[in-house]
Amino acid sequence: MQYSNSNYWDFGAPIAGILLTLSFAPFDYSCLAPVALAFLFACWQNVSAKRAAMRGYLFGLGAFGSGVSWVYISMHDFGGAGVFEASLLTGLFSAFWASFPALAGYLSVKTNPVNKGSVRILLMPVIWILVEYLRGYWVLNGFPWLHIAYSQLETPLSGYIPVLGVYGTGFIAALTASMAVEILFGSKRLLPITVLIVLWGTGGLLRNQTWTHEIGQPLRVSMIQGNIAQDQKWRPENKINTLLKYKKMTEAHWDSNIIIWPETAIPAYLDQVNDAFLAPLGNDAKLHNTDLIISVPVQEQSPSRSFNAVITLGKEQGMYRKTHLLPFGEYLPLQPLSGFVLNKINIRLGNFTPGAVDQPLLKAGGYPFITLVCYEDVFGDVSSRGLPDAAYLVNVTNDGWFGNSIEPHQHLQMARMRAMETGRFLLRSTNTGVTAVISPKGEIINQAPLFQEVALTGTITPMGGMTPYAKWGDKPVIGVMAILLLGLMGWGKRGRSG
Numbered sequence: 001m002q003y004s005n006s007n008y009w010d011f012g013a014p015i016a017g018i019l020l021t022l023s024f025a026p027f028d029y030s031c032l033a034p035v036a037l038a039f040l041f042a043c044w045q046n047v048s049a050k051r052a053a054m055r056g057y058l059f060g061l062g063a064f065g066s067g068v069s070w071v072y073i074s075m076h077d078f079g080g081a082g083v084f085e086a087s088l089l090t091g092l093f094s095a096f097w098a099s100f101p102a103l104a105g106y107l108s109v110k111t112n113p114v115n116k117g118s119v120r121i122l123l124m125p126v127i128w129i130l131v132e133y134l135r136g137y138w139v140l141n142g143f144p145w146l147h148i149a150y151s152q153l154e155t156p157l158s159g160y161i162p163v164l165g166v167y168g169t170g171f172i173a174a175l176t177a178s179m180a181v182e183i184l185f186g187s188k189r190l191l192p193i194t195v196l197i198v199l200w201g202t203g204g205l206l207r208n209q210t211w212t213h214e215i216g217q218p219l220r221v222s223m224i225q226g227n228i229a230q231d232q233k234w235r236p237e238n239k240i241n242t243l244l245k246y247k248k249m250t251e252a253h254w255d256s257n258i259i260i261w262p263e264t265a266i267p268a269y270l271d272q273v274n275d276a277f278l279a280p281l282g283n284d285a286k287l288h289n290t291d292l293i294i295s296v297p298v299q300e301q302s303p304s305r306s307f308n309a310v311i312t313l314g315k316e317q318g319m320y321r322k323t324h325l326l327p328f329g330e331y332l333p334l335q336p337l338s339g340f341v342l343n344k345i346n347i348r349l350g351n352f353t354p355g356a357v358d359q360p361l362l363k364a365g366g367y368p369f370i371t372l373v374c375y376e377d378v379f380g381d382v383s384s385r386g387l388p389d390a391a392y393l394v395n396v397t398n399d400g401w402f403g404n405s406i407e408p409h410q411h412l413q414m415a416r417m418r419a420m421e422t423g424r425f426l427l428r429s430t431n432t433g434v435t436a437v438i439s440p441k442g443e444i445i446n447q448a449p450l451f452q453e454v455a456l457t458g459t460i461t462p463m464g465g466m467t468p469y470a471k472w473g474d475k476p477v478i479g480v481m482a483i484l485l486l487g488l489m490g491w492g493k494r495g496r497s498g
Helices: 008-022 032-043 049-067 070-078 083-097 099-110 117-141 148-152 156-185 190-206 236-251 270-287 337-344 374-378 380-384 407-422 468-472 475-492
Strands: 219-225 258-260 291-300 305-313 318-321 362-364 367-373 392-397 426-430 436-438 444-447 454-460
Touching: 008 032, 008 049, 032 049, 032 099, 032 148, 032 156, 049 083, 049 099, 070 083, 083 099, 099 117, 117 156, 117 475, 148 156, 148 407, 156 190, 156 407, 156 468, 156 475, 219 236, 236 270, 258 426, 270 291, 270 305, 291 362, 291 392, 305 362, 305 367, 318 362, 367 374, 367 380, 374 380, 374 392, 374 407, 380 407, 380 468, 392 407, 407 426, 407 436, 407 468, 436 454, 444 454
Parallel strands: 219 258, 219 426, 258 291, 367 392, 392 426
Antiparallel strands: 219 454, 291 305, 305 318, 362 367, 426 436, 436 444
């Protein structure tokens, strides 16, 4: 297939990357994900490893340059960086993550030196997913944005999510792209067509499968979306008005079993507001038979450390300290270089300590639940920690940092994946949106509009049981991918091109 030697494929690579971004929320053209990957896989054939890496890098620049453009808003509008500094850092951020598609391209050619077609059809999807796993879990505490499986929540492939999770489902999506290349340009079409029909048909059947079951009566829940602008949130003169706003909106929903405030809804440390504000509010909640779930930063003196925390007030009282912190937002990796650079351009970020992994589950409405603070809901292992005991999931977050960009929609899409993987309702309370109630099937039952002050009220049912993914996690899928890679590498080095 000498077609891939043309320079036109170089120019098309970043365009294909942009098409990948369009497959995710809020655009939701899910069919473009396998189309974009099919183009990429095709242009990796009959070229050197270096040329494949270059095309992968151009693809990554298109994907991340468009898909995570909201980084500029957080740095410029709310982080204090100037236009030049914010543009430079956003460009560097995108350029860094673009190196992962480049790595996938390089390995896809290097591990199949004779371009054996029977190897190629599996090898490229395997390497793609292993590189996604490397990026999503290990590098800089993990950055799983634009993982291909998130684009498939509305397609038949979503049936695999409760079974195989984000990486197993992503593999099937990538395999679809690889087989499409063989169907279009290869000599053997019947087998890949048959396999695709079976894979997509099985996924469609699995969508009708119910893995978990109801274990109690419905609960009425209210989530307070305060809509407080990020540049106003921490100003001392606004603190009292912020507290009064949340108190008033809460008191209007004492008929709910559970009321949830968004991430760091209280612009002060716990010890500064506990006696005068939170303790009386907790007593009122107890009188109304309501449980409050409130996010508030916690400061400890000995040793000196701070936590991004969630507390429960009412019948049940407890505290969860966020475990999976956001790099460059809640802590600074690559020290001292990162701190030096950010100080030079006047960006001040948080300095939190991660909480323990084995914290007891919080309880509200009579049931334990899994607490996910901010982007903890983009990690499947964090979101399933605590099962099968947890009856539902709660995510408190603040996407106000990203303004009216595509980020809040992408983040909501990823939260839907967690509901599907665990077979639980997920309650998502945000400062500016998108606040939502998500069903165990990943459906959005109720959703608040962006940038409006609203208390979103809905009903959920406590759930029990375990999905296959919740039992096994990602390790079996990644283990199979690693074994496949080793086998395909050995096979690819034998004989001539197939």
